Amino acid sequence: MKKIISVINQKGGVGKTTTSxxxxCGLALAGFRVLLIDLDPQAHSTIGMGMADHCEYFVQDILINGRDIREVVCKTPTENLDIIAANIHLSKATNTLFNEHFREMRLHNALLKETDNYDFVVIDCHPSLGILEINALYACNFILVPTDTGRYSLEGFADLIDTIRGIMGSDANIRDYLRILVTIFDSREKGINDWVDEQLAEFSEIVLSTKIRKITGIKQAQIAEQPIMVYDEKSPGTEDYNKLTQELLSIW
Ligand SMILES: Nc1ncnc2c1ncn2[C@@H]1O[C@H](COP(=O)(O)OP(=O)(O)OP(=O)(O)O)[C@@H](O)[C@H]1O
Ligand SMILES: [Mg+2]
Known part of the structure; x- marks a missing residue:
């Protein structure tokens, strides 16, 4: 396995699922074998891949019921891309997890057994920093933090990075395992973008140069239950997410 990537931010609605x-898709279309894990009871990645009614098992079957990854994965319509789906019952399962031993390591341990089938694993996280996200952080070796350009997303950002650093270990060099991705970006909003640059100045060495522009058509893609890359090859969103894929591949 080359990389296990957690897409994480406790702020809601910043583009975690769209990015995941x-x-x-970008990695799968580039020929890599990819596993997408939906670790969010909202199940937006599952729905967004058109898989809401197509999976027999769910991510809680790994976390709580001890099933192996290979029993739980489903194939998506995109070649090379499998998913472990979520559904609303993941919320309840999360409460059960609180009473279990080694509860933070459940996903990590499951992935340890799964070294041959995938080149990349992408974990879409719920907007919080609870037991599911801690599982994601222990399981991964790379973290992608999407943020939009809103004030509420960027205030408290340093705290989020500090928390992640605490979990990943203060000895590790953050440049080796974390990148920040600016999403829902509008180049016409000059004043806002200058302010965003100021807010992110202390993190400049880990901010990706790819920015994901505000995409028209994303809601239609959601209705079609397809990632924008599949829904509309000509969308600027497809261009941006291809750029992101290439930039990350160049780092790895
Ligand atoms: N690049 C974009 N351009 C325009 N709209 C976007 C873009 N990315 C995401 N959105 C919109 O913002 C909303 C939130 O996006 P998304 O679901 O990816 O965020 P999230 O961080 O996963 O949210 P949550 O925290 O609820 O899981 C979506 O409804 C989507 O329509
Ligand atoms: Mg989401």
Whole structure:
């Protein structure tokens, strides 16, 4: 396995799912074998890949019921891309997990057994920093933090990075395992973008040069239950997510 990537930010609605599904597609279309794990009871990655009614098992079957990854994966319509789906019952399962031993390591341990079938694993996280996200952080060796350009997304950002650093270990060099991705970006909003640059100045060495522009058509893609890369090859969103895929591949 080359990389296990957690797409994480406790702030809601910043593009985690859009990034998880499209990065997974980008890597799969580039010929890599990819596993997308939906670790969010909202199940947006599952729905966004058109898989809501197509999976027998769910991610909680790994976390709580001890099933192996290979029993739980389903194939998506995109070649080379499998998914472990989520559904709303993941919320309840999360409460059960609180009473279990080694609860933070469940996903990590499951992935340890799964070294041959995939080149990349992408984990789409819920907007919080609870037991599911801690599982994601222990399981991964790379972290992608999407943020939009809103004030509420960037205030408290340093705290988020500090928390992640605490979990990944202060000895590790953050440049080796974390990148920040600016999403829902509009180049016409000059004043806002200058402010965003100021907010991210202290992290400049880990901000990706690819930015994901505000994509028209993303809602139609959601209705079609397809990532924008599949829904509309000519969309600027497809161009941006292809650029992101290439930039990350150049780092790895
Ligand atoms: N690049 C983009 N351009 C325009 N709209 C976008 C873009 N990325 C995401 N959105 C919109 O923002 C909303 C939130 O996106 P998304 O679901 O990817 O965020 P999230 O961080 O996964 O949210 P949550 O925290 O609820 O899981 C979506 O409904 C989507 O329509
Ligand atoms: Mg999401």
């Amino acid at each position: 599904t499209n990065l997974s």
